[in-house]
Structure formats: structure tokens, C-alpha cells
Amino acid sequence: MSLFRTxxxxxxxRRIARWMTVGGLVVLVLVAAGMFLTNHKIGPEQLAEARRQxxxxxxxxxxxxxxxxxxxxxxxxxxxxADHYPVDxxxxxxxxxxxxxxxxxxxxxxxxxxxxxxxxxxLAAILAMVGFVVGASFVGAEWSTGAMMNLLLWRPKRLTxxxxxxxxxxxxxxxxxxxxxxxxFGSMWLVANLRGTTEGMTSGTxxxxxxxxxxxxxxxxxxxxxxxxLASLGRHTAMALGGxxxxxxxxxxxxxxxxxxxxxxxAEAWLLPTYAMAWMTKKVTLQDWxxxxxxYTGQCEPATLDITWQHSSVLFTVGIVLFxxxxxWMMRRRDIT
Amino acid sequence: MSAVLxxxxxxxxxxxxxxxxxxxxxxxxxxxxxGQVHGFLGPNGSxxxxxxxxxxxxxxxxxxxxxxxxxxxxxxxDQVAPQVGAIVESPQFFPHFTARDTLSLxxxxxxxxxxxxxxxxxxxxxxxxxxxxxKTYSLGMKQRLAVASALLKNPRLLILDEPANGLDxxxxxxxxxxxxxxxxxxxxxxLSSHILGxxxxxxxxxxxxxxxxxxxxxxxxxxxxxxxxxxxxxxxEAVTDLPVAAAALTRSGVRVTTNDDHLMLGGVDKPATxxxxxxxxxxxxxxxxxxxxDLESVFLELTATAPVPGQHRQVDQSVRVDGxxxxxxAGGGWGA
Ligand SMILES: Nc1ncnc2c1ncn2[C@@H]1O[C@H](COP(=O)(O)OP(=O)(O)OP(=O)(O)O)[C@@H](O)[C@H]1O
Ligand SMILES: [Mg+2]
Numbered sequence: 238m239s240l241f242r243t244x245x246x247x248x249x250x251r252r253i254a255r256w257m258t259v260g261g262l263v264v265l266v267l268v269a270a271g272m273f274l275t276n277h278k279i280g281p282e283q284l285a286e287a288r289r290q291x292x293x294x295x296x297x298x299x300x301x302x303x304x305x306x307x308x309x310x311x312x313x314x315x316x317x318x319a320d321h322y323p324v325d326x327x328x329x330x331x332x333x334x335x336x337x338x339x340x341x342x343x344x345x346x347x348x349x350x351x352x353x354x355x356x357x358x359x360l361a362a363i364l365a366m367v368g369f370v371v372g373a374s375f376v377g378a379e380w381s382t383g384a385m386m387n388l389l390l391w392r393p394k395r396l397t398x399x400x401x402x403x404x405x406x407x408x409x410x411x412x413x414x415x416x417x418x419x420x421x422f423g424s425m426w427l428v429a430n431l432r433g434t435t436e437g438m439t440s441g442t443x444x445x446x447x448x449x450x451x452x453x454x455x456x457x458x459x460x461x462x463x464x465x466x467l468a469s470l471g472r473h474t475a476m477a478l479g480g481x482x483x484x485x486x487x488x489x490x491x492x493x494x495x496x497x498x499x500x501x502x503x504a505e506a507w508l509l510p511t512y513a514m515a516w517m518t519k520k521v522t523l524q525d526w527x528x529x530x531x532x533y534t535g536q537c538e539p540a541t542l543d544i545t546w547q548h549s550s551v552l553f554t555v556g557i558v559l560f561x562x563x564x565x566w567m568m569r570r571r572d573i574t
Numbered sequence: 575m576s577a578v579l580x581x582x583x584x585x586x587x588x589x590x591x592x593x594x595x596x597x598x599x600x601x602x603x604x605x606x607x608x609g610q611v612h613g614f615l616g617p618n619g620s621x622x623x624x625x626x627x628x629x630x631x632x633x634x635x636x637x638x639x640x641x642x643x644x645x646x647x648x649x650x651x652d653q654v655a656p657q658v659g660a661i662v663e664s665p666q667f668f669p670h671f672t673a674r675d676t677l678s679l680x681x682x683x684x685x686x687x688x689x690x691x692x693x694x695x696x697x698x699x700x701x702x703x704x705x706x707x708x709k710t711y712s713l714g715m716k717q718r719l720a721v722a723s724a725l726l727k728n729p730r731l732l733i734l735d736e737p738a739n740g741l742d743x744x745x746x747x748x749x750x751x752x753x754x755x756x757x758x759x760x761x762x763x764x765l766s767s768h769i770l771g772x773x774x775x776x777x778x779x780x781x782x783x784x785x786x787x788x789x790x791x792x793x794x795x796x797x798x799x800x801x802x803x804x805x806x807x808x809x810x811e812a813v814t815d816l817p818v819a820a821a822a823l824t825r826s827g828v829r830v831t832t833n834d835d836h837l838m839l840g841g842v843d844k845p846a847t848x849x850x851x852x853x854x855x856x857x858x859x860x861x862x863x864x865x866x867x868d869l870e871s872v873f874l875e876l877t878a879t880a881p882v883p884g885q886h887r888q889v890d891q892s893v894r895v896d897g898x899x900x901x902x903x904a905g906g907g908w909g910a
Pocket of ligand 1: 574588589596598616617618619620621622623624625
């Protein structure tokens with residue numbers, strides 16, 4: 238227990254943990270501020286304004302059509318060749334008033350019920366990144382500076398030490414992620430109230446949003462554990478960070494290009510972000526436009542492949558077992574020199 | 575007296591895929607009695623740090639048995655760990671923490687009260703600088719912090735790998751008194767160092783290691799007595815004759831160390847034999863004196879690492895217990 242408390246204390250003292258926390262929170266605040274500034278409430282005033290704009294534009298279109306038609310008739314009467322006018326000048330008409338959508342003329346607005354779900358994704362992404370970097374550095378810097386060796390002179394049970402460190406890391410991350418998620422709910426609710434609408438919320442939508450928030454936190458915990466395990470395996474923070482960059486650049490971009498060239502079906506199914514998305518949104522549907530699923534109406538529909546959050550959870554579990562397992566195994570076996 | 579530290583037949587082989595295996599420890603034995611200050615000596619790369627790391631559970635041995643305070647290690651290391659304070663070869667600390675934070679986190683991990691941190695900071699003279707980041711410390715200050723971290727537990731066995739490394743003269747002397755005081759208070763200290771004058775002053779007993787094997791051990795005065803008997807200083811009328819004399823003596827089995835104006839001879843039973851031998855060669859002795867050797871010359875002799883003019887001794891060129899030393903024609907079979 239004393240070790241766990243000490244490791245929590247160590248985590249809180251680490252500059253990278255502090256900076257990443259502050260940085261992550263600043264980004265979240267900026268996103269929320271951006272949401273607040275770009276969205277507007279839709280009231281009768283805005284609707285009236287939108288209608289006025291539609292009228293104006295419609296009239297402009299009508300005027301322009303009339304003018305062009307007149308031109309067309311004049312040119313035709315003069316017997317000049319005019320390829321850019323239709324054969325029958327009467328075809329030149331303005332679009333009807335109904336084809337103008339009010340939506341186009343309304344300022345953006347934040348519909349909590351419709352949009353909060355996807356606003357959970359940047360939150361999860363930031364928490365996951367903070368988790369990964371802090372997790373990697375927390376153990377990586379310990380290894381590379383020799384502080385880990387010092388600690389093992391005090392606590393020779395290596396697995397206990399490593400797992401306690403991981404426990405402290407995840408506890409620390411939870412201590413950040415839970416309030417941050419709560420604050421995100423609060424601030425988005427506020428934005429919706431001031432610059433949008435919170436209509437239509439049912440206990441069902443609330444529940445699904447709560448679960449969405451929870452998914453984000455789990456994603457962050459997974460990222461932190463993987464970062465921690467990689468840095469412990471490589472005994473260096475750079476090992477995990479470099480590994481992540483390598484996987485992203487070579488493994489994902491490179492693989493993406495390769496798969497595209499090889500015309501592999503559903504190439505995205507091989508890419509990690511797809512699974513992160515699927516985890517957050519419950520399901521990602523990939524489409525293959527080079528296949529034909531015939532419909533009754535005789536049209537071609539693209540073939541689809543659903544990646545569900547269950548697939549993602551299997552992938553995450555396998556990843557954690559693999560990386561953390563080998564980190565623990567190495568920890569037990571290796572010579573510390 | 576009971577043994578605080580016992581090592582028997584310890585073996586450690588470092589394997590690397592490219593350079594193959596290296597026997598860092600090869601049937602190494604060591605024994606330290608309670609309440610002693612024990613010097614652990616050996617040339618560079620002889621296996622001192624490897625021994626201490628193995629003892630502290632940082633390295634997995636390939637064979638042999640070890641016990642600390644009666645506990646078999648590494649199996650029951652976690653039971654004795656609270657009673658063993660150690661620094662292993664210029665320990666590194668997390669550079670962005672202050673000395674106080676560093677010690678406080680260690681104390682926390684060991685379940686020690688916070689006030690102990692201030693006690694050891696005072697003890698090693700870092701009280702006024704404890705709030706500064708370790709990154710900004712000088713070598714000696716880091717070394718002092720390392721000693722502080724080893725003393726933090728108030729251990730029964732203190733293991734210090736080159737603690738004087740980087741200390742100023744005052745610091746070295748302070749360390750000497752500190753160690754004597756600790757030993758008097760009942761603590762056992764194992765001290766690895768290359769400053770043999772220091773070792774001779776503070777150690778009760780020593781173990782000398784060469785190429786992973788013990789070459790000598792026992793109380794300091796015994797080791798000195800055992801190996802100083804045959805030490806003789808020889809001067810000739812003509813300095814130019816020294817190489818001839820050295821060659822002749824070496825042929826007849828005397829260990830010779832060449833100096834500018836004299837030879838140091840080892841393993842001489844009767845000085846008269848030397849005189850006779852040289853007279854036969856037509857060489858005339860101007861001085862032949864038995865010398866009381868210090869630990870340093872015994873060390874150089876036992877490990878066969880005395881510098882030879884015109885040669886650059888490479889690491890790993892030292893005495894091999896069961897064979898002949900690469901650089902010492904007359905070496906072999908010494909010590910234990
Ligand atoms: N991690 C390692 N991998 C491979 N070989 C090693 C490793 N550590 C030490 N060795 C080798 O083991 C031998 C003993 O090294 P060790 O560090 O124990 O020497 P030492 O007695 O402490 O020397 P010094 O007086 O220079 O500190 C050396 O030959 C060294 O090269
Ligand atoms: Mg060493």
C-alpha cells in the first residue's frame with residue numbers, strides 16, 4: 238500500500254504528467270470555446286432572417302433568369318448563333334422558392350441530442366493521447382535514468398513493482414478522466430443551452446451518452462496501459478513514443494497505401510483508427526464500391542463490412558495481453574545493469 | 575562471529591548474441607563477518623559490480639549460492655531488503671526531482687518515516703541543497719545523495735560500490751569516519767574501491783577478485799603479512815644492468831617489477847639467494863632491503879596488474895587463479 242501511494246505521489250510530481258494534463262485540458266477548453274463561438278441559438282428572429290434571405294436570393298435568381306431569357310430571345314431574333322443558350326428560351330427559369338432550404342441560411346447550432354455523441358470522440362482522443370504519453374514516460378524515464386534500479390533495491394519483487402506502478406498510473410488517469418468527462422458533459426450542455434438546443438433528451442439518450450463517455454475513458458486506459466507496457470519493454474520512453482509514431486506512419490499510412498494498391502477489399506479494416514472509431518461509435522460500416530450488391534430496384538449497392546465495438550474490444554484485449562504480458566515477462570527475467 | 579554475507583561458487587555469464595559468452599564470475603566465493611568494514615578489491619572489469627548486482631537481485635546468477643543475514647537470496651531477498659542499503663556503481667536518480675523528493679519517494683516505498691530523510695540529508699552534508707534538482711548537482715553531490723539513499727533504511731548491511739568516486743578530500747575523510755562510526759554501531763559495511771590507501775585505513779578485512787575469482791581474502795594485516803614476506807627492493811651499482819638482472823631473476827622464479835632505478839622482487843625467501851644469483855652473473859648489488867608492503871603493492875602483485883614500462887596493460891589482463899596471468903610470467907597460485 239505504501240508503494241502504491243508513493244507511486245501516485247511520484248506520478249503527480251512528474252512534469253510530463255502535469256504538462257500533458259494541462260495541455261489536454263487547454264485543448265478541451267479551446268474546443269468548447271470554439272463550439273460556443275461558432276454556434277448560435279435558433280429563434281423566431283433567426284428564422285425570420287433566414288426567410289428574408291431566401292426571399293432576397295430567390296428574387297435575385299428570378300431577376301437573373303428573366304434577364305437571361307430576354308437576352309436569349311434577342312440573340313435568337315437577331316439570328317446569331319448562340320451555343321450557350323438552350324434551343325427554347327422559355328427553358329430559362331429560376332428555381333422555385335421551395336427548393337431553398339432554410340437550413341442553408343440558419344447559423345450553425347448545437348443540437349445536444351444529435352451532436353453530443355460525436356463530441357465525445359475528441360475528448361476520448363485527447364484522454365487517450367495523454368494516457369499513452371504519460372504512461373510511456375512514467376515507466377520509460379524510470380528505466381532510462383536508473384531510478385527503476387534504485388527502487389528495486391528497496392522493493393525486490395519486480396512484478397509487484399511494475400504492476401503497482403501501472404495501478405498508480407491508471408488511478409491517476411482515472412482521476413483526470415472522470416472529472417474531465419463530467420466537465421465535458423457540463424460544458425457541452427451549457428453550450429447547447431446557450432447556443433443551441435437540448436430538446437428531445439430522454440433517459441435512453443442520456444444513458445447512451447453516459448456509456449459513450451465511459452467508452453472514452455476505457456479507451457484512454459487501454460492507451461495508457463499499452464504505452465506503459467511498450468516503454469517498459471524498451472526501457473525507454475522514446476521506445477514507446479517512437480514505436481507509436483512508427484506504427485502510425487509506417488504501419489498505418491504505409492499499410493493503407495499498400496492495401497489500396499493491392500486493391501484489398503475493406504482496406505480500413507486493417508487500420509487501427511477504424512477500431513478506435515468503432516469502439517467509440519459502436520459500429521463502423523466500411524463500403525466496397527467495386528462490388529455490386531443488387532437491389533430489387535436493379536441498382537448496385539456497395540458491399541459493406543461492419544466493424545463493431547465487439548471486434549474492437551477483442552483487438553484491445555489481445556493487444557493488452559500481448560504487450561503487458563511480454564513487459565511482465567521481461568521484467569521478471571532480465572538483468573538490470 | 576556470524577557471517578552477514580556469504581557467497582559460494584557464484585557464477586555469472588553474460589551472453590550477447592554477437593560476442594558470445596563472457597564469464598564475469600567464475601566460482602567466486604566471499605564471506606563477510608558481522609560488524610566489519612570489508613574491502614572488496616579488484617581491477618577494472620574483474621566482477622565486483624557484477625557480484626554486488628547479483629547479490630542485490632538485479633542480475634540472475636548462473637549458479638552458486640548467496641545468503642544475506644542468513645536469508646538465502648535471491649529467493650528471500652524481499653525479506654532482507656529492508657535491512658540492506660546499497661549503492662551500485664554511480665547510481666542514477668531521476669534528474670528533475672530534488673534530492674529531498676528522491677529520498678522521500680524511496681522512504682515512502684520502504685514505509686519509512688519522513689523525518690529520516692532530513693536525518694540522512696544532514697548526515698551527508700546536503701541539508702542546504704536538498705531542495706535543488708538532482709540534475710544540477712555536481713558528481714560528488716550526486717554521490718553524497720547516493721550514500722544518503724543507502725543510509726536511509728538504517729540498514730544492518732551497507733553495500734557501497736565505489737562510494738568515494740568524485741568525493742573531495744574532505745568528503746573522503748568524512749566518509750571514512752562515517753564508515754568507522756557505522757561499523758562501531760554494529761553495521762556491516764562492504765566497500766568496493768580503487769583507493770587502496772583508503773581501504774587499508776578503514777577496512778578490517780578484504781576480498782580481492784581477479785577475472786571473476788577470488789585471489790586473496792582475510793583480515794587486512796593477515797593479507798599484508800602473508801604477501802609482504804618476500805618483498806625486496808634491489809638496487810645495482812649500474813642502473814643499466816637492471817634489465818639483465820631482471821631477466822636472470824625472472825628465469826629463476828622470482829617475481830620482478832621493474833622501476834626506474836630499482837627492481838621490486840616478490841616471493842624471495844632468502845635475500846642471500848638473490849645476491850648469489852646476481853654475483854654469478856657478475857652483477858653487484860648496492861642495496862637489498864626487505865620492504866613493508868602496503869595494500870596497493872600487494873594488490874598489484876596478487877592481481878598482476880602492476881604497470882610494466884613500455885607496455886599498455888589491457889583490461890582483463892590480470893591474474894587468472896587457476897592459470898597463468900597474461901602479463902605476469904611468474905604469477906599464478908596466489909592467495910586463497
Ligand atoms: N551488462 C553486461 N553485459 C555484458 N558484459 C558485462 C555487463 N556488465 C558487465 N559485463 C562484463 O563483466 C565483467 C565484470 O564487470 P564488472 O562491472 O562487474 O566489473 P567491476 O569489477 O565492477 O569493474 P570496475 O572496477 O571497472 O567497476 C567485465 O568484463 C564486463 O565487461
Ligand atoms: Mg564496478
